[in-house]
Amino acid sequence: MQVTDTRTAEPLRRGRPGYDQRGILQVAVAAFNEHGYDATSIGMLAERLGLSKSAIYHHVASKDELLALALDEALDGLEGALRAVEEAPGTAADRLALVLREAVLVLADRLPYVTLLLRVRGNTEVERAALQRRRAFDHAVAALVAEARDEGALRADADPAVVARLLFGMINSLTEWYDPAGALTPDDLADTILALALRTPA
Amino acid sequence: MQVTDTRTAEPLRRGRPGYDQRGILQVAVAAFNEHGYDATSIGMLAERLGLSKSAIYHHVASKDELLALALDEALDGLEGALRAVEEAPGTAADRLALVLREAVLVLADRLPYVTLLLRVRGNTEVERAALQRRRAFDHAVAALVAEARDEGALRADADPAVVARLLFGMINSLTEWYDPAGALTPDDLADTILALALRTPA
DNA sequence: GTCTATATTGAGATAGAC
DNA sequence: GTCTATCTCAATATAGAC
Numbered sequence: 001m002q003v004t005d006t007r008t009a010e011p012l013r014r015g016r017p018g019y020d021q022r023g024i025l026q027v028a029v030a031a032f033n034e035h036g037y038d039a040t041s042i043g044m045l046a047e048r049l050g051l052s053k054s055a056i057y058h059h060v061a062s063k064d065e066l067l068a069l070a071l072d073e074a075l076d077g078l079e080g081a082l083r084a085v086e087e088a089p090g091t092a093a094d095r096l097a098l099v100l101r102e103a104v105l106v107l108a109d110r111l112p113y114v115t116l117l118l119r120v121r122g123n124t125e126v127e128r129a130a131l132q133r134r135r136a137f138d139h140a141v142a143a144l145v146a147e148a149r150d151e152g153a154l155r156a157d158a159d160p161a162v163v164a165r166l167l168f169g170m171i172n173s174l175t176e177w178y179d180p181a182g183a184l185t186p187d188d189l190a191d192t193i194l195a196l197a198l199r200t201p202a
Numbered sequence: 203m204q205v206t207d208t209r210t211a212e213p214l215r216r217g218r219p220g221y222d223q224r225g226i227l228q229v230a231v232a233a234f235n236e237h238g239y240d241a242t243s244i245g246m247l248a249e250r251l252g253l254s255k256s257a258i259y260h261h262v263a264s265k266d267e268l269l270a271l272a273l274d275e276a277l278d279g280l281e282g283a284l285r286a287v288e289e290a291p292g293t294a295a296d297r298l299a300l301v302l303r304e305a306v307l308v309l310a311d312r313l314p315y316v317t318l319l320l321r322v323r324g325n326t327e328v329e330r331a332a333l334q335r336r337r338a339f340d341h342a343v344a345a346l347v348a349e350a351r352d353e354g355a356l357r358a359d360a361d362p363a364v365v366a367r368l369l370f371g372m373i374n375s376l377t378e379w380y381d382p383a384g385a386l387t388p389d390d391l392a393d394t395i396l397a398l399a400l401r402t403p404a
Numbered sequence: 405g406t407c408t409a410t411a412t413t414g415a416g417a418t419a420g421a422c
Numbered sequence: 423g424t425c426t427a428t429c430t431c432a433a434t435a436t437a438g439a440c
Contacts, residue, residue: 041415052425054417121236165375255434256408256436257405
């Protein structure tokens, strides 16, 4: 909950050991995304970190806490995007386009964390709590889609909840292939998606 | 590999015990999707089946084989859709629309199997083999998108590979929420998706 | 086709020294 | 902040009887 939500892009701490919690988290989330959370053992994390297993427990109380920290990072970002949009002026269609764009930017900025979030199934208390926050976010977007539809800005023949899910299905699928280091910028990507889905270029 | 690919919708075998391999598989895949493959133990399957753990090993050699059988079921369906489209007449845009529609139908028809396929990360040999088949499918669709673009049927300013990924991102996201028992038929769903993504109703 | 053992491995986590 | 050693438990899979 007290996650540092200002993205201080630190220059990759020290030479090798001497980790802090964020450093551990970064490596852990990468491993979780490669192998899946359950398939990633503390031993595997220790290997990647160049540490012993027990050293990890100096930084976090459990494997579960690593997951909780990662999911907070993703959810804080998405909820921030929603708050920014709620205060924005314009039609519902404008605000819908804005929240989609913001979501793409958050996803690109916090890609590993959001990737992990989207794979959570609700096995543990931590996962269920994250799913609940995610559902609240989804509902807020669906409400925005409904508003835009009532404005006449969207086809009226499709269920807004379905449209919202499809739109976010498209955006969320970015976690499967998007490479922030590649040539495609998050802004261009958002343009493509908005053009494809809402025929609203830029 | 020798999976029965004609969907014989059997009326749910016998009263309770006396399972065959397909019956085991059905229950296993449901559990894998609820809890994740790794988080699902043989013990949990045994409980759901009302069997002992060891009884399961009479039907399959390993937990891994259950996964392999399930992934074949999904991939056989998708590859079948692709073959059907390759033989179809019409423009590339027509064939693209057709393969998207067929993919939605396969996904709805074999929902649990496709759901499982989309979550595979490549941890084991079985998973890597499945991912390779899936990539071949994705490439074939991307080629179709490129063809349609060259025909002038699609916006030319976006990378066809990106468009293909976004289109399938949308379709694949169905596994997150679509309920085949609900009011929305697979055909209506395909209509909505094609309208949203290709502005080609029906 | 199913059962009751049981073998064996690897997991998450802790104790306590450096 | 990290280590070695260890505890404890649950997992996959097997053996062999019914």
